[in-house]
Amino acid sequence: MRLLLIGLILLAVVAAGGAALMVKRLLDAQIEQQAQNAAEIKTVEIKGVYVLVADERISIGTTLTKGKLRWQKWPDDALETIFLSSEKRDTNLMQQFVGKITRQSIAEGTPITDDMVFSRGKAGFLSGILDKGFRAVSIKVDLQSGVGGFVLPGDRVDILVTFDARQLTQGLSRSNSGNYDEGVEENGGPIDIGPVKYSTETILQGIRVLGIDQQFKEVKGEASVAKSTTLEVSPKQAEILAVARAMGKLSLTLRSKENDNSELTTKSLTTDVDFSPTLQNIVARIAEAKQRKKRADYKKTKDLPHSKAKPVEIAPKPVEPILKEVRVIRGDVQSIQKFPSK
DSSP states (O other), X not given: OHXXXXXXXXXXXXXXXXXXXHHHHHXXXXXXXHXXXXXXXXXXXXXXXXXXXESSOBXXXXXXXXXXXXXXXXXXXXXXXXXXXXXXXXXXXXXXXXXXXXXXXXXXXXXXXXXXXXXXXXXXXXXHHSOTTOEEEEEEOOTTTTGGGTOOTTOEEEEEEEEEHHHHHHHHHXXXXXXOSTXXXXXXXXXXXXTOOEEEEEEEEEEEXXXXXXXXXXXXXXXXXXXXXXXXXXXXXXXXXXXXXXXXXXXXXXXXXXXXXXXXXXXXXXXXXXXXXXXXXXXXXXXXXXXXXXXXXXXXXXXXXXXXXXXXXXXXXXXXXXXXXXXXXXXXXXEEEEEEOO
């Protein structure tokens, strides 16, 4: 009996060992298969060519070095003609961009193009970062008009002008006393614009900021109060800025990075009457007073006595001449003839 029990125990141990060995072999086979699949995946390469891209985020006005550029595999169906591409990692081709200066901010992984950089020897820094056909103009700003110092190079802004509307219209009246412009009184007096005094207009939209003071690189996480801002504008926009600067005070409003160009054609202006309930009440009272005066003047004219009314001149009727009748008898024939009397 004891021998039988020992035999059963040995048989159970052998069976358990065999089962464990089979499980181990099965697990090893699965692990080996997964390793082979991973190796096969690693050997699969993306079909395409190499494109020169930014190896990190590059700010405007940065001098390019080898550490800021890299060759990256690029799919053929996503390749653009403006990209700098090569069949291999061409060190000599990359060297052509080393030492050039960026005229805009470039995100990491963005393909490098000729329009993004310029050579210092061919142009000054400021003229080099300007887009073709644009000009650089600087305007004065302070803590309020410069968005508290949070406007940085590369941002897009709208430009507002605030001016004394009453003063400008009075000057217009004096300069047009010859009564050639519509809205000017016959005696050359000031134009009545009501209680409106101050007005703000959005004159330019989506303008790129080139620099703050004399800094053309972004300062991460910092804000500084600037005294001037350099903007990139077209020749016509430069003229608008020059006139607006003479009209009144210029201010900047910062646009979101998510904004598209759908709002760039919208004209906007606001006067002090538009948002002030007090001035709106004054406008209504002035209009009501004018209506009462007009009704009173009409009634006064209507009630004037007839003697004071201007007589109507009537043209006299022409005087007809007095005629005398004379009877003429010739034989049996008689006739009457008329002659004017003396």
